[in-house]
Amino acid sequence: MWRVTVRHMSNQSSLSSVALKLIGIAVVAFVAIFLVTAVIGAIAGIIKLFITLGMIVLAVIFAGKILRRL
Known part of the structure; x- marks a missing residue:
């Protein structure tokens, strides 16, 4: 039988991934606002x-017109 191993992300790497995504979204939003x-x-x-x-x-x-009248 084939065994499938699932690697769970640790809490810290999960939080850093979320933080990186949020930073990326913030940078994209800033650039978009600047361009607009x-x-x-x-x-x-x-x-x-x-x-x-x-x-x-x-x-x-x-x-x-004024100069012509004079």
């Missing part, structure tokens, strides 16, 4: 850029 905030910041920066360019164009148009 970076993407949101980039999108907000692009929106600010377009708003600023729009305001500059409007200021040039209004300045041109």
Whole structure:
């Protein structure tokens, strides 16, 4: 008959395995949050850029209209 031996993990190695998994999850979560905030910041920066360019164009148009009246 074949004998199957089952090795049980000791308490300490089981806890260290759980700790390593938790550390891995924490690192992945941190990187994911960092990437999400970076993407949101980039999108907000692009929106600010377009708003600023729009305001500059409007200021040039209004300045041109005012200078034509003078």
